[in-house]
Amino acid sequence: MxxxxxxxxxxxxxxxxxxxxxxxxxxxxxxxxxxxxxxxxxxxxxxxxxxxxxxxxKEKAKKKGQLWVDKINETHATGRLCPWVSTFHPKKLPCQLEGTFYHGSFNAGVKMVFSDGTAWMVRFARVGMVSDDYADEKVAMEVTTLRLLRDKTTIPVPKVQAWGSAASNSLGLGPFIIMDFIDGVSLDDIFHHPIAENRSRLVKEDVSDSDIEVIYRQIANFLLQIFQLDFDQIGSLPSPEDGPQGSTPARPLTFKAHTILQDGGVDTFGDRTKGFETATDYFQYVTSQDWEQLVHQPNSIDGPYNAKNKYVAFQALKSLAVDLVNAQYDRHKFKLICDDFGLGNFIVRSREDLTVVGVVDLEWSYIGPAQLLATAPWWLLGDRPGNEEWDCDADDEPPCEVATRYFRYLDIFIRVLEEEEAILPGHEAKGFSSLVKWSQSSGAMWLHMLLTTSFHDIHTFPFTHLLRHLGASEWEKRKNQFENEEELEEFAARKMDELNEYDNVLEKLEKDKELVDSGEMTKEEFLARATTGSYSLNVVSRGPITGE
The missing domain is CATH 1.10.287 (Helix Hairpins)
Incomplete structure (x- = not known):
């Protein structure tokens, strides 16, 4: 099996x-x-x-990204990068690159220092990690977010000096943001082990609770300020005024939808001109993205039993999502959501002084349901709970170590949140903390973690805790609505055919990768084969899937 x-x-x-x-x-x-x-x-x-x-x-994306990095290095080596950056300075001052490249999951940047000592961060969307079709929009939405927060809050986000789309970048390096450089230390470098020593993404166990509290208190204050910003409609943020003309799509560019597209090859956006009237509508849309990924990604399953299990579970999850919408915030008071908001976004003054001096990398931001902002956070331990380090049974007695740590940190967060809420003007109704505690008592916190990430399995930490909260009998009752044996067998057979074809394609790709590694094939030739369809699937359709 x-x-x-x-x-x-x-x-x-x-x-x-x-x-x-x-x-x-x-x-x-x-x-x-x-x-x-x-x-x-x-x-x-x-x-x-x-x-x-x-x-x-991801090999194709990796090779494409390597070519892009080579192009950046070549641009600097030939003396074109610094003069280009100087064109954006009000006085056109000369500058020079200081240090090395800063690499994040979706961006790469360099520190540029001008002759008067002013320092800017010049940041590009990473080719190979960000879909070419959505890179411009990703950058534009972050620019809007940074400007909104600088204008409406005291959150220390960098000032945007300039930005542009791929078409406007004369260096051919893609869309970019140029912003003030923030001196300090990444919180990741303090709270996490170096990659060379320990590949764990979890906050180090020797970080004191007092240091955790210092950081959580500042984040709570930031979130409370964001919660005071109300919006009338779920969807994309408006385009920056100094950008290309044209409105942004109604449906937002989310971390989840982009990840499914970039890593799974499945477009789950649907008709982006159609928006959402309620949180209920939006939750139905997002849970359907998991279903679309399961159906259309050739390697979304690893066996017939797994295929049947996901077929039922994802449809049951969609039926459950509507029951975990907070009625008070279903139709109004939508909020600014940043799907990738976590400990890695913070720059502190020093290892000894944990004052947050910068909040960066606010991509994947949009307007969404209030309960996605005011929820028990996924980021308390620094890592997404869907990752394998969190794998443990929700019924373990005693609870596994990572679960114990998470709930202990959640208690700290809620306590400092309530303390900050009590002293911050405009929060007399305690709306934020009430929603956070509701997410915990209702079990919605686990749904929220699933809604903002992708590639789920029912044995992941948030899924198992959601089912535990729901109860075995209720979950079985929901699953029974979708357990049609004939449909399950047909679906499993189809997915196994796709998986076998996928394995054949991967074998061809792996052989060509060996040629690239040995120098017998260039990266350009590898990408050319990918572009012409040498690695495309040839799965024969067997009719529509009727599970939705």
């Missing part, structure tokens, strides 16, 4: 429960342990296979 929990294990547990005496209890415990062990083994296999597939699937 490939993927999922062995159903025979559940039968053993039920059989033991039907018996009597200590022997039955022992059998029940043994069966439960066996099921858990089997589930974890299968999860490890799935994670390994998924990691390999994603690594190979």
């Amino acid at each position: 490939a993927g999922g929990t062995n159903p025979d294990a559940r039968k053993k547990v039920n059989k033991a429960l039907a018996s009597a005496g200590s022997a039955a209890v022992g059998a029940m415990v043994d069966a439960a342990r066996s099921a858990r062990k089997k589930r974890r083994e299968l999860k490890e296999e799935r994670d390994k296979g998924r990691a390999e597939n994603e690594a190979k699937a």
Whole structure:
């Protein structure tokens, strides 16, 4: 059996429960342990296979990104980068590059220092990591966000000095933002182990609670200020006034939709001219993106049982989402949402002084439901709870270490949030903290984590905790609405055909990658093959899928 929990294990547990005496209890415990062990083994296999597939699937983007980095280096080496930056300075002062490149998940930047000592950060959207079709929009939305926060709050975001689309960049390096350089230390460098020492993304265990509280208190203040900004409609932010003419699409460019497109090759945006009247409408749209990814990404499953499991689970999740909408904020008072807002966005004064002096990298921002802003945060430990370091059973007794840490940090966050809310004008109604606590008591916090990320599995930390909160009987009742055996078998067969074809394509890609690594094929030739469809799938359609 490939993927999922062995159903025979559940039968053993039920059989033991039907018996009597200590022997039955022992059998029940043994069966439960066996099921858990089997589930974890299968999860490890799935994670390994998924990691390999994603690594190979990203090879094209990686090669494209390497060519782009080569182009940046060549631009600097030939003396064209600094003169170009100087054209944006009010006095056209000369400048020089200081230090090395700053690399983030979606951006690469350089520090440029002018002859008068002024320092700017020149940042480009990373080719290969950001979809070419959406890079301009990503940059434009961040510019709008930075200007909005500088104008309406005291949050220390950098001042945008200039920005431009790919078409306006005479260097051919893509869309860019030029902003004030903020001196300080990235909070990531203080709260996380260096990559060379430890690949964990979690906050180091030796970070004191007092330091955690200092940071959380400042973030709480920032979030409370953002919560005071109200918007009438869910959707994209307006384009910057000094940018290309034209309105932005109604449907926002989110971290989730972009990730599904960039990493999974599936466009889940739908008709972007159509907006959303309510949070309920928006939640239905976002949960349907998980379904679209499952259906249309060739390697979205790793076996027939896993295919059936996801088929049912994703549809049940969509039916559940509408029940976790806060009625008070369903139709109005929408808020500024930043999907990638977390500890990595903060620059502090020094390792000894944790005063936040800069909030950066505010891409994937848009207007969304208030409960997505005022929720138990995913970022308390610095890592997204859907990642494998969080993998543990929600029913573990005692709870796994990462769960214990998360809930302890959540208590700290809620306490300092309420303290900040009590002293900040305009928050007498305690609307923000009330929503955060509601997200915890209702279980909506777990849904929120799923809504803002992608590539879910029902055994991930947020999914298992959502199901635990819902209760086994209620979840089974919801799943039963979609368990049509004929549809499940047809879906599983189709997905296995696609997976087999995908493996064949990956084999061709891997062989060409070896040629690139050995120098027998250039990066340009590799990309040319990808562009002409040498690695495209040839899956035969077997009719529409009727699961939605």
